[in-house]
Amino acid sequence: MQVILRDRIDNLGDAGDVVDVKPGYGRNYLIPKGLAYEASPANVRRMEAERAALGRREAETLSEARQQAGALEGVSLTFNARAGQEGKLFGSITSGDIADKLAEQGIQIDRRQIELDEPIKSLGVHSVPVRLHTQVRPEIKVWVIAEE
Numbered sequence: 001m002q003v004i005l006r007d008r009i010d011n012l013g014d015a016g017d018v019v020d021v022k023p024g025y026g027r028n029y030l031i032p033k034g035l036a037y038e039a040s041p042a043n044v045r046r047m048e049a050e051r052a053a054l055g056r057r058e059a060e061t062l063s064e065a066r067q068q069a070g071a072l073e074g075v076s077l078t079f080n081a082r083a084g085q086e087g088k089l090f091g092s093i094t095s096g097d098i099a100d101k102l103a104e105q106g107i108q109i110d111r112r113q114i115e116l117d118e119p120i121k122s123l124g125v126h127s128v129p130v131r132l133h134t135q136v137r138p139e140i141k142v143w144v145i146a147e148e
Contacts, residue, residue, distance in 0.1 A: 001026040002039035004047045009035060016051050018044075065133035072109075072130060076141040077101045083123050083146045092119035093144060098128060102140075120144060 001023040008014045009030075012021070018039050021030065030036035037043040077098060082090045095114035102109050115129045115137075126142045 003030055003036040004039050004043055005030075005036050006047070006050070007035055015054065016047055062133055062135060065136040068107075068132055069136050069138040071107060072132075072138045072140055075102070075105070075107065076143060078143045078145065080147040081123075081144055087123040087146075089121050089123070089144070092121045093142065094119045098140075098142060 002018055002020055003026045005013050005015055005017050005019060013019045021036075026036065026038070031038060037047065079093050079097070079101070081093065084090065095111045095116045098114050098116070099109055099111040109130060113131050115131050120126050120142065123144050123146055126144065127139045128142050129137050129139050131137055
């Protein structure tokens with residue numbers, strides 16, 4: 001059975017691709033969930049229109065992300081934290097803390113967009129990437145200094 005994918009599906013294809021799937025998978029899962037259309041001439045035209053609209057929406061999202069990246073370009077955050085003798089923090093700086101500090105400066109970023117592999121647990125300057133879009137990943141500087 002041939003279907004036209006509406007969204008990207010891992011191990012199957014991208015949106016707009018015409019793929020062969022087993023009939024049960026297409027009829028019982030992909031089509032009812034709205035992930036695909038049955039491949040017919042009318043549905044091919046329908047998918048072309050959806051692809052054009054998706055392209056416009058994607059371009060708008062990308063331009064918004066680039067504007068927001070420009071605002072984040074020179075941002076530097078400073079955290080005062082209690083630390084031990086070797087520069088290790090008694091607590092940690094998390095992505096939620098960074099998002100809150102950005103909000104204080106008037107920049108709204110969801111904490112899930114901040115790509116912090118693990119919380120910051122040491123003094124110093126840390127470069128933290130922010131995922132605004134798949135193609136836009138600005139980095140912000142986070143300064144962690146010892147509290148006196």
